[in-house]
Amino acid sequence: MKIRFDETNLLAPMVGEAHGISASEYRSQLRRGPDVVRAFRKLVDRGEVGFPTLPYQKGVLKQIQTFARKVRGSFDSICLLGIGGSALGAWALDCALRGPHPLQKPFSKAHPRLVILDNVDPALVGAALETMDPKSTLVLAITKQGTTAETLASLLVVRDWMGRRASRQTVAVTTPGRGDLYALAVREKWPVFAIPENVGGRFSVLSAVGLLPAALMGLDVARLLRGAARMTEICWETDAGDNPALRAALLHHLVWVEKKKTIHVAFPYSNRLWGTAFWFRQLWAESLGKEKTRKGEIVQIGQTPVAALGVTDQHSQVQLYIEGPNDKVFTFWAVEKQPWEGRIPKARLGLDAFDYLAGRKLAELLEAERLSTAATLAEAGRPNCTFTLERLDEEHLGAFLQMLEFETAFMAELLDVNAFDQPGVEAGKRFTYGLMGRPGFEDYRERFEHYLRRRQKAV
């Protein structure tokens, strides 16, 4: 397993003093590394944060593998009901390891597809019900608290559509003993897989939340965990030179806070990493977008993550990236070895715009374009850096996801914010409960009506 971090294009000699890191800034920032690791280690040792321990949960792995083996061959569709962290990890795994939709192999009971219902848009749910067959569908309902409105609403609709099969073909992934999904699962005798108390949704891909769908899709979950375990050891290194998660966090922190790069572009040159980019977008936004520091100081901090796809978005976003405001830092994600490189035929057509490509490979062109974009950004004074994965398999992906979680946790230490809560989404949820008439939320209905009266007066 090999994942490299290359920070050269973040440095002042490449992008200038105003936007790049000087030699003295670099040295003094890297000296903060050991304290950052030790501070985060305390949270983990006290049991407050659980994701670093997930790669070592042998019992969970066994339980998941046993269940997947038992149902293998019975279902052609795994219908995942979940939203946010309950869905994005499974999408990242599916997209990276089985290829981007809609170009995966045709689905069958030997090769079940993953149908993710992570929205209550009736157009999405309706389309899913039209293309699935209740006889060959296994439903996974995933919500940590067991109360998420969107997931439970979809579950009620899908359960009705399944008819009597629902009781035999539904699995719950939730917190045992808490919430109404758990209560229903017990009543209906659904299998239940636990989400550990100290693992939040966006850090849960290596718990049953991501591993169960992965195993049901036939992925090698043991290798996912092995890669993540190896990376976990690397991420506990206190020397930033040996620890890509730590070095990336320290340098991104400098570029964000000192060089005012308020937008973070995650820029995979790989369609298979597109799902991972969306998974990362939640991880970075929800963990680091905070009103207050841990001491309660009001800061309204947060770097806006943007997912861009190479080379595709060179023809969509790069004009802005090169010529627009210098308010971004770019992190390329590259994959070194491709199983198929896309050989372009050797025959020449006698046409300039075609002939220089003859005999080359699509993989070479992809690589040349990434290098060219990095160079062009650097020449325009735009700081950028690169993670390179040797290949895209279970081991590297497990390691990469775990590394990005560590990077996020380290960044939270540097900013002194709590990476593991999300107080900002509560108000909206309560408004929704109020509007939907949930008992106990009548106050929010009233507050919403007050807001509507303010709107009438505002125009």
Add this chain to the structure above:
Amino acid sequence: MKIRFDETNLLAPMVGEAHGISASEYRSQLRRGPDVVRAFRKLVDRGEVGFPTLPYQKGVLKQIQTFARKVRGSFDSICLLGIGGSALGAWALDCALRGPHPLQKPFSKAHPRLVILDNVDPALVGAALETMDPKSTLVLAITKQGTTAETLASLLVVRDWMGRRASRQTVAVTTPGRGDLYALAVREKWPVFAIPENVGGRFSVLSAVGLLPAALMGLDVARLLRGAARMTEICWETDAGDNPALRAALLHHLVWVEKKKTIHVAFPYSNRLWGTAFWFRQLWAESLGKEKTRKGEIVQIGQTPVAALGVTDQHSQVQLYIEGPNDKVFTFWAVEKQPWEGRIPKARLGLDAFDYLAGRKLAELLEAERLSTAATLAEAGRPNCTFTLERLDEEHLGAFLQMLEFETAFMAELLDVNAFDQPGVEAGKRFTYGLMGRPGFEDYRERFEHYLRRRQKAV
């Protein structure tokens, strides 16, 4: 056709003076409307900008309909080779009018699927070749200049895979008489559909670039154009009160420039509008992200567009949106009428988190969540506004796309930038040509090597 723009939550009484538009700012900004429309009208009347005339090209419509009728029933896959503006419009149409991948109906010759190869990632191209059958695949190669490296490289690979069928099953969409795609098309006797000289890629969805794939998918392209034509009339209204594109441009301009909202979140509450959000992301970024004004003044201006999906991203991005820096303006895209509303069964389970949902509809929940998010953003002082489409059909989509193009063009007038060029992407292209050994680009190879030497010294 009914599309409304609601700006109430952009106003100071809703989000405060620091972040919202005051009554006097509103009045004086709206008075600029007529000048903006007249200035843009001049560009169109002089023939410099062509997109407003596209809805009226009866000849093109007929040519496309005739071709689509001729090949209907022969192909189960329409393989689109194109990147940026050559691909995003077709994706927007497919996603909005036939539903989001991978949940479309199974494909067949009666219901062909659209396979978009908008990247040279061999994993994408390889997966496409594995799932398509050369016998039943029609290839559309789309590039305005006829020289785009990615499109031509993919074409060479796909052409080789098609074998002798390539000559009968390929169509070119390009500028007649220019570029090597046109030369090859003439040599191979492929049908050619023209892209008008004064229509750039990101404004080309209502030319053959978008209409041809749409017609091949069985969409009603005449109705697309009818909606767009009706909207075009509305967009030429000089009174901003009657012109949603103009009012949106004027008010977004104030919020962007005066209230420093450097990020523009396009926030559809509809999986079917997700492709449109990515299409818009190119339109806004490439048209308005510019180093210089039209007078040559260096400004490095540009608002970073972000695509977010409601309700899904409430559980991913809204924590940042509510608590993070107040540097964003949000534009919700709502759809009023759903063909299927997703009735939730009436039976109660005796479990609180389920029972308030009993008998309600997914469409109601979707709407309640959108309203709640808008209210929560407003209460946190975050300016937001809403476009509402009465329904999602060809007529409304044609109108909506045209409206967003007018809004972008009006914004360019307000900023005094050229919305119709993209000089910032040229440098990267030349580096790529240099690295790929294209004759005539040896200087860029050398410049790249100089950059590599600088990198070695920088570390």
